[in-house]
Amino acid sequence: MTHGDAVGLVSLVGAGPGDPGLLTLLGRERLRRADLVVYDRLINPVLLQEVRPEAERVFVGKEAGAQAMPQAEIARALIDGARAGKAVVRLKGGDPFVFGRGGEEAEALAAAGVPFEVVPGVGSAVAAPAYAGIPVTHREIASSFVVVTGHEDASKTGSAIDWEAIARGPDTIACLMARRTLAAVCERLIAHGRPPDTPAALVERGTTPQQRVVEAPLARLPAAADAAGLAAPAVLIVGQVVSLRAKLRWFDQRPLFGKRVLITRTRTQASEMARCLVREGAEPIEFPAIEIEARPSAATAAAVADLAAGRYDWAILTSANGVDQLFDALDRAGHDSRALGGVRVAAIGQATAGALARRGIRADVVPTRYVAEELLLTLADHRLEGARVLLARADGARTVLPQGLRGRGATVDDVVFYVSRRPATADSAVVARLEAGEIDIATFTASSTVQGCVELLDGRTELLERPFVACIGPVTAATARELGLRVDVVSEEHTIPGLVHALKDAFGKVTSHA
Numbered sequence: 001m002t003h004g005d006a007v008g009l010v011s012l013v014g015a016g017p018g019d020p021g022l023l024t025l026l027g028r029e030r031l032r033r034a035d036l037v038v039y040d041r042l043i044n045p046v047l048l049q050e051v052r053p054e055a056e057r058v059f060v061g062k063e064a065g066a067q068a069m070p071q072a073e074i075a076r077a078l079i080d081g082a083r084a085g086k087a088v089v090r091l092k093g094g095d096p097f098v099f100g101r102g103g104e105e106a107e108a109l110a111a112a113g114v115p116f117e118v119v120p121g122v123g124s125a126v127a128a129p130a131y132a133g134i135p136v137t138h139r140e141i142a143s144s145f146v147v148v149t150g151h152e153d154a155s156k157t158g159s160a161i162d163w164e165a166i167a168r169g170p171d172t173i174a175c176l177m178a179r180r181t182l183a184a185v186c187e188r189l190i191a192h193g194r195p196p197d198t199p200a201a202l203v204e205r206g207t208t209p210q211q212r213v214v215e216a217p218l219a220r221l222p223a224a225a226d227a228a229g230l231a232a233p234a235v236l237i238v239g240q241v242v243s244l245r246a247k248l249r250w251f252d253q254r255p256l257f258g259k260r261v262l263i264t265r266t267r268t269q270a271s272e273m274a275r276c277l278v279r280e281g282a283e284p285i286e287f288p289a290i291e292i293e294a295r296p297s298a299a300t301a302a303a304v305a306d307l308a309a310g311r312y313d314w315a316i317l318t319s320a321n322g323v324d325q326l327f328d329a330l331d332r333a334g335h336d337s338r339a340l341g342g343v344r345v346a347a348i349g350q351a352t353a354g355a356l357a358r359r360g361i362r363a364d365v366v367p368t369r370y371v372a373e374e375l376l377l378t379l380a381d382h383r384l385e386g387a388r389v390l391l392a393r394a395d396g397a398r399t400v401l402p403q404g405l406r407g408r409g410a411t412v413d414d415v416v417f418y419v420s421r422r423p424a425t426a427d428s429a430v431v432a433r434l435e436a437g438e439i440d441i442a443t444f445t446a447s448s449t450v451q452g453c454v455e456l457l458d459g460r461t462e463l464l465e466r467p468f469v470a471c472i473g474p475v476t477a478a479t480a481r482e483l484g485l486r487v488d489v490v491s492e493e494h495t496i497p498g499l500v501h502a503l504k505d506a507f508g509k510v511t512s513h514a
């Protein structure tokens, strides 16, 4: 979206505190149209998936050991980008104008005459306590709060911060960048009159599946935080409101909170599941065990031509991938969804029906349970004698369906539109986490994902002994058992939300699984 000679707009966008769902709608819109994105540490990498692949991404944060890009250089990059006509997003953690040096960057832009805007974000000063069950104000116990930096060493003389006013004035104190200086900050507050027994909490990595909270009276918090090994980023909260956490704790009590969940479906299909899991406080870990590859052939070309010519009575789709591949094949042959205009359409599974619906096709028949046998039962009411049926499927699919249909007198073209195969290499970082026993749950959404996963692990099924194993349906579960896995849960509804629901149920009952 480059606009010739015109100077581009720089958007200072708040990315929120960690949970990707806390990005604002305007922030997302700006990320989607950006030509250049300049981002910090503490930005959830999931947010960068919103950025167009061809857009430029520049990381300016501090990696362990390395130096952050100097502020003047960041400003330079923003100004140069805008002058080159680019839509520039400066993505900053939390809110850009709360301790993010967003003010300085805006000043540099204003001085350079570059147009800019500020898209506020959800700041960690309020969001981290909120996810810990701590409201920063409350009608009865807190009617004011302050946000202060702990970065400046509280023990140094000549501090720019009026610690006395902060200790005595506001009911609630939120202190950012205070991990390293925690002891000094707490001492200062007590020295200036905040009672040592004031409830206090440190919230580490608030709003994320890694959130940890330590609560203690103000005087004892530094020792308690050290004992628990809490690290940055963390927010210190001081005030009576902290005592409400006992009643209002919600996020870190969800059944799937903090659970590390392996997703074995294809990279492109993983995101829906990852989103569902993140909403439950779980940490999705992608480990694609299958890849989809189109298989254009004389058979697919003939099937597509016959479909467009109205020579089929039925088209049967058994997966969302099958729908995608059929429509790609139609497109390559110069056709579109009208090719399905005169044909009756059956879909196995809600995901398959959904993929059809997105193409404007409402399936005539969707069995209530999502297995081939159930489709045959559902089709029992329909006359299939002499009918011509197109079955658009993956290589190596089960033969139950074509056999059953032929048994009923139909002529079946069982056409392979794609192959699902194992990726060439396994992500070694994920294998290492399996070896270290760090994965809590492994999910399988098709037989092929179980087979692929076991192959990627070189047959080491013992790595799948510790994780709780969840399968989307009975066919997938049977494959898992055949390959020697223990199956802990099979979802009743064979969909992604159904699978996540089954996991919530299982973990709500058994809170710990060794």
Ligand code: SAH
Binding pocket: 017, 018, 042, 092, 093, 094, 095, 096, 097, 098, 099, 100, 122, 123, 124, 125, 128, 175, 176, 177, 178, 203, 204, 205, 206, 207, 208, 232, 233, 234, 235
């Ligand atoms: N502009 C940001 C703050 C940047 S300063 C905002 O509005 O949130 C960085 C500090 O923010 C960290 O040292 C920490 O105190 C706090 N912080 C950011 N993300 C956090 C998180 N997820 N949990 C706890 N503290 C966080």
